[in-house]
Amino acid sequence: MTREQAVQRHRELAEQIRRHDYLYYVLGQPEISDEAYDALYHELVELEKKFPELITPDSPTQRVGGQPLEEFRHVEHAVPMLSLDNTYSESELLEFVERVTRALRCPFVPMVVEPKIDGVSISCRYEKGVFVQAATRGDGRVGDDVTQNVRTIRSLPLRLLLASPPEVLEVRGEVYFPLEAFRKVNEERIRAGEPPFANPRNAAAGTLKQLDPRIVASRPLAIVFYAAGQIRGLSIRTQRQWLEFLGKAGLPRPERFWFCQNKEELLLAVRELDQLRPALPYETDGAVIKVDDWTLRERLGQTAKAPRWAIAYKYGSAKARTRLRSVTFQVGRTGTITPVAEMDPVFLGGTIVSRATLHNFDEIRRKGIRIGDYVFVQKAGEVIPEVVGVDVAARNGTEKEIVPPEQCPVCGEKLQWEGIFLRCPNLNCPAQLKRLLMHFAQRRAMDIEGLGEKLADQLVDTGLVQDVADLYTLQMRDLLRLERMGEKSARNLLEAIAKSKKQDAARLIFALGIPHVGETLAQELCRHFGNLNRLAQASLEELQAVPNVGEIVAHSLYRYFRDPKNRRRLERLKEYGVNFQCLERRLPVGPLSGKTVVITGTLSEPREEIARKIEAAGGRVASTVSRRTDWLIVGENPGSKLQEARRLGIPVMTEQELRRMLS
Template sequence: MEKAAQQRINELHVSLNQYNYEYYVLDKPSVPDAEYDRLMQELQQLEGEYPEFITNDSPSLRVGGNILDAFRKVEHRTPMLSLGNAFNEDDLRDFDRRAKQAVGGEISYVCELKIDGLAVSLRYENGLFIQGATRGDGTIGEDITENLKTVRSIPLRIKQPISLEVRGEAFMPRKSFESLNKAKLENEEEPFANPRNAAAGSLRQLDPKIAAKRNLDIYLYSIADLGDTGVVSHSEGLDLLDDLGFKTNPERQRCATIDDVIKYVEIWTEKRPNLAYEIDGIVIKVDSLADQEALGFTAKSPRWAIAYKFPAEEVMTKLLDIELSVGRTGVITPTAILQPVRVAGTTVQRASLHNEDLIREKDLKIGDTVVVKKAGDIIPEVVNVIVDLRTGAEIEFSMPTHCPECESELVRLEEEVALRCINPACPAQIREGLIHFVSRNAMNIDGLGERVIAQLFKEELVANVADLYKLEKDQLLQLERMGEKSVDNLLKAIEQSKQNSLEKLLFGLGIRHVGAKAAKTLAQNFEIIDNLQNASFEDLISIHEIGDKMAESVVAFFDQPEVETLINELQQSGVNMAYKGPKLMDTTDIDSVFAGKTIVLTGKLEQLNRNDAKSEIEALGGKVTGSVSKSTDLLIAGEAAGSKLTKAQELNIEIWDEQRLIQELKK
C-alpha cells in the first residue's frame, strides 16, 4: 500500500507541476481549474496519510507552511547591486558613449521592463529550489523561502538537475492589488499604498499562508553566476532561464544601437498604463558578457547597465508649513508640510527641503501653491512655486538661530551648508542616535522601532545606547501597545544583538564619516575595540580605504571621555567587542608569488572558473579586486580583455595570460 501511495504521489507531483507551469508561466492551461483542484486535493489527502513522502518540491507547499518566528539573515554569494539612473535621452546617449569608449567598439543592448516590485534571489541545488532571499542591503538579505514557495510562477524544481542562483522581481499584478485593497476596505483595514508595498509586505509575512493568498507573480531577469553554462550574452542567459522553466518577461528586446533603445523607451512610456502590472522604468543592459566584464563595476553599481526612470508625475498642492527636525549629527533639516495630495500612487503630506539655501533658491513661502513630484517615483520633492497664484498672504520663512529641541545656539561649520546643533546632550540627537543604533545595518534589534524608542526616551528609561541593555520586562510592559509577547520578543532581540560582530557596533555608534563599509574595514584591521580606541591617526591612514577626514573623526570620537564610559558600560552588559568575520590574511609567511599582491582578473577565462581562480589566488595570499589602479600589482588578462588591459598597459602593470596563471597556481 505504501509503495502504491508513494508512486501516486510522485505521479501527482509531475502532473501538478506541469499544469502549474502551463498556467502560471506559459499562460496556456491544458486542463480546467476544477481538474487541477481535484488532483491537488488528492495529493494533500495522500500526503496527510503518508507525510514521510512529502518532498521539498511538492505542489502542496504552494498553499503555505508553518508560521515562522523570524526571518533568518542570508549573505548573498554574489552582491545584489543597485543600478545607476538615466532620466532622459541625453543620459542614455552618455551611457552609450562611455560604454563604447571603454570597450573600443560598437555595443548591442537588451532592454527589459523595470518591474515595480521586490528584488529577490533564488538558489537551486541539483535542480531543487532550496532558498529564496530579499535583496536587503545588497550584501545581506532575509530568508523568505517559505513565502516564495507560494508564488506559483517560481518552479520548485527546474528542468535540469543543475545548481545555480537566479535573480528576479516579485510583484503583485494590478488585479490582485485591487482585490486585496477592496477586501481590506471591507474589513475596515488600512489599504496598501501601491502594488510594490503590497508585494513587499506579503513576502515579509511570518505566516506563509498569508503570502499564498496574495496571488503574487515574478519575472526572472538574470543568473547570478553563469559558471560553466557556456552562455556568452545576457540575452542567451534569459533564453536559458526560459529553457529551465523560469518565467521571464516576454516584452524584452535586443537592441543593436542606442537609437533602438530610445525607440523602445518611447514605446513603453506610452504603453505603460496598459500593462497588467506596474513598471517604473526600463532597464538597459550591455548584451555581451565579455563587454560587461570589460566595463566592470563602480562601488555601488555595474557600469554595463542603467535604469531609465519614467518622468515623474507632477501635481500642485499647498505648502501649509515648514517643520524643523534635528538629526543624530545635529543637522537641522526643514521639511515641507503639504496639503495631502496623491502622487505616483501614494498620498504625500511631507517633503524634505534639505537646507536653508534650497528654500531661498526656490523662493518658498508658507501658503504657496507648489508643484510636487516623487524623485525616482519614490521620494517626495518640491519642484517649484507657482508665483502667479500668490495672494499676498504668504509668510516668509526664516531659519531659527537656536535649536528647536534644546535651545542651544546653532552654528554653520566651515564648508557646510547646513545649520547644526553642537550640544551633545541635545535630546533630539540622542533619540535619533538610538534609532540609528538599533537599525538593521547597525545592531539590528527587531521590535525597537521609532515609536518604541520615542516612548523609552520620553519615559526616561534610556538616555544612551548602553541603557537599552539594562531594560527590564516590568518597565517595558508599562509602555503603550506592548503586551507580554512583544516584550519577550524585544528582550530576546536585545540579548541576541550582544553577539553581533564588532563592525555592527561601530556603525551603530554613529562615528562621523564612518559608514557600514568603513566600519567593517576598521573591524577587520583592528579586530577588537581596544585596539581601535588606542589607534593613532597614522595607524588609521595606513589602511588603504581610510582617508584623513575619517581617521581624524575616529580619533576624535574615541578621545571623548564619555565615549570611553559608554564603551565600558556596553562591555559590562555583555556586548561583543570583537570582529567575528573572516580575518585579513597574514601574507608574511606565505611562500607564493601572489602573497601581498593586489590582482585584477579581466576578460573571459577559458579553462578556469573565475570564482575558483579568485579563491585560489586569495588562498595563496593575494587580494583580488575589480578595478585597475596604481596600487594594482598584477593583471590576469583572458580572452576579449578590454579597458582594464589598456589601463594596466598605460600604468606599466605586470600582465599575465591564463596559461601563466595556471602554471603559477600549480606550483
C-alpha cells in the same frame, strides 16, 4: 458517468480552463463571462471529488496552496542566474554597443530592447510541458525552492499550451505585484487597520517568501518571462524567436519589445519605452538591451557576475507633482534641524508619499520653495522622497515663505547657525538623545540587541535615560515598568548592555556619534592613539596627524572632547566599566593591506560582513569614492559611486572577484 467518460471530460475541462486563464490573465482578452468560467471550474471540482485519481499536479484546481512549509529548501540552478551591468547615460549605453561590435568585429549587432521589470527574479522549470519547480535567484548559483507559492499565481500556466513541448524548459523572469492590484490591496489593509505595504516590489518579495502558500494564493501576484535557463528538446536562435515562443507556449512575456538594427533605432526605443512606462501594469526602472542572436551571445561570453551581451539602462527617478501644505522641523542625532515638507498624498515609485525632505534652508532658498506651492517630488536613490522643484506657473499669490524656527521644536533651546545648517546646541535634547541611543546600540557600534526605536522613545520619555551613560545604570525593576516589557526581554536587554562593556574602543568612538566620525575613521583613531583617553586629550595638531583626518574633522573631535557634558559622559562610561582600550592596534596583513575599498550595490551577504572580510585582509573600507580609493566593490543595482569611480579611473571589482582575491 463511467470512468472513461470522466477521464475524457476532465481533459476537456482542464484544457478549456487553461485556455481561458491564458486569455484572461495573460492577454487580458476574456472570451466568456465570469459566471461561465465559474461554471466550468465548479464542474471540474465536482468531477475530481467523484474521481480523485484524476487530480494531477497541473490541474487548474491545484492553485489554492498546500500546507505551510517549515522552511524553504535550496535549489542549485542548472544554469547560473546572472545579474546585469547597469548604466545611467546614453553615452555609456553607446560605449556598451561599441564594446560588443568591437569584440565581434562588425559595424552593428541587431539588439532587442525590453522593459526592465522591478520585481523578484524567478526561474520556473517545465518537464515535458508540466510545471515542476520554481526557484528564486538567491546568490545566482543556489536559490530557494518556492514551487508551492509560484503555483498559486494565476498567470502562470501549470501546463504549457503546446502540442509537442520540449523535454526540459527553464524560463526566467520576474514575479511582480500588478500596480492596480497593489493599490487595492493597500486600501483594504488601511481599512482593516493594517499597515500598508511599502511598495509593489517589497510586497511581492515578502509574499513570495511566505511559508504558507495559502497566504500567497490570497494575494494577486503575477509573473512575466523574458530569459532562458536550461533547455532540452528545443532550438532557439534569437531573442525575438524566444519571445514569440513564450507567447505560443502560453507563458506571459513583456507587453512590448523593440528590435533595433542601428544605434539610432536603439536610442529611439529606449526613449519610447520611457514614455510608455506609466501605462505598463508593473513597475519598471529601466530598459534591458540584449544582443538578439544567441550564437553571438556565446561568442561574447560573460564575466563572473554578468553577461557581456546585455546591459540595463536605468532611467532617472520618477517624479510626481503635489501641493506643499506645511513644513515641520525634525531634530537629528547631532542636533541638525531638517525641514520636512508635509504634502497632499501622491503615488510615487510604488508608494503613497505625503512627506519629503527639504534637506536644509539653503536648498529651500535656492529652489525658491514656498508653503502652498505645487512641487515636484522624486525619490533620492529610489528610497527617500525629496522635493526637487517648484511649478512656479501654478502660483496664485497666496504662497508663504518658509521661515526657519528660532527655537528647537522639541526642547525649546535657542537654535544656532553653523554654516548652512541650523542646529540645536542642547546635547540633552530628547530628540537628539533618542536618535543617539539608537546609534549607540546599533550592531556596528555597541551592539546592544533589543534596543530599537520604540524602546529608545520609552527610555527617554520616562526619564530613565537622560544620557547614553544611563544605559549602564538600568535595573530589572526599571525596565519592567515599561510597556510590553516582560521579564525575559528585560533580562536579555540587561545582558546585552553588560556585554557591550567589553567592545573594542573603536566601536565606542563610533557609538558616541561625534560629527564626521564614521566607523572606519573610528577604527583608525583607535589604532593611532591606542585608547579613548589619549584620543580625548589630543591636541588639534595631534588629531590632524592621523591619516584621513582633515581640518574639519579634527576641529569636530577637538570640540567634542572639550565640551564639559561630553567629558562627564566619558567619565561615567569609564566608571561603569566600559572598555576604553583599542584591543587590536595592528592592521591585519593580507592581499588588501594598505588599500582603501568602497562598496556599492546589493551583495549576497550583509555589507557589514563584506567589510569585515576586507578589513581582515588588511583593507580599509571607506564610505565615499575619491582619488584615494583603490578598489570599488560592485553588487547589484550600484548607484552613483560606480559613475564616480569610472570618472576617476578607479578599478572596479565584483563580489566574486573579491572572494577570489581574498582566498
